[in-house]
Amino acid sequence: MNVPQQIAQALQRKLQDGHYRAGENLPGQRELAEAMGVSRASLREAISMLEALGLVKSQPGKGVLVTTGQVRQHKDIPAGPFAASPQATFEFRMVLEPAAAALAARHITPEGKALLWQIQSTLEDALKNQDLIAAAEADLEFHLQVARLSGNALFHQVARSLSAPIGHSLRLPFADHLHIWETAHEHQVITNAITQGNPAEAHLGMLNHLRNAAARVGLQMDSL
Structure with a gap:
């Protein structure tokens, strides 16, 4: 696994262990990156992976919300950092x-x-x-x-x-x-x-x- 995948896997374990609970926000990216000893760029990529998997949801201006996974509506599908939808x-x-x-x-x-x-x-x-x-x-x-x-x-x-x-x-x-x-x-x-x-x-x-x-x-x- 590459670095963002390793970060995503570590965060996934924290979610499963109840360290971060559904309905709560993750710590801010700067704080979280420093706590994990990783770059903010790698952390952002990891969070994008977790969002695609339905484990978190990025909320502009409000942080990253921990979710429990659900069937999405078309408008809620995260596009990811790619040119193609x-x-x-x-x-x-x-x-x-x-x-x-x-x-x-x-x-x-x-x-x-x-x-x-x-x-x-x-x-x-x-x-x-x-x-x-x-x-x-x-x-x-x-x-x-x-x-x-x-x-x-x-x-x-x-x-x-x-x-x-x-x-x-x-x-x-x-x-x-x-x-x-x-x-x-x-x-x-x-x-x-x-x-x-x-x-x-x-x-x-x-x-x-x-x-x-x-x-x-x-x-x-x-x-x-």
Whole structure:
């Protein structure tokens, strides 16, 4: 994990331990950064991750509120520090990633199969431990590896270059804390299809996963 992810994970533990309670504000960023011995830039990025996961909510002029996770309205979706909106990111992913999954199913190797199942195990372990930071990291790694396993260097390069907005978009569904396991279940469907060498099912599984993930965020992608 990079530094902002480590900070986010440390704050997540404090939230889970009740150090900071739902309905209360986090300390100011300057105070919190000094207490944790980190830069304010890294702290801001960590808070952005926590907000995407539904653990906190930034309130302009009022600080950062601790929340409990909930289904968001479209207007409440945090955009993150990216030029592309979550809607645009999901639209792009729904064009790229189903094709990558289908190609991965055609080119899958024994090593690739083992890797995908290992990532699935990591994701499930993180969810069992209620570690949404680690779960989101495993989620992103799964999607990046599917792009790499497609055998198409352009798919992999594009996915890697857009890993930040893609990572933000896949954190957003975890804000619905009642349905965090749906990501793992949908990944299992995709992994089954890829490892069994079934391109059609891999394509459909990825398309349905992205459509469902967008719906959990409050975005409708039925037209794609």
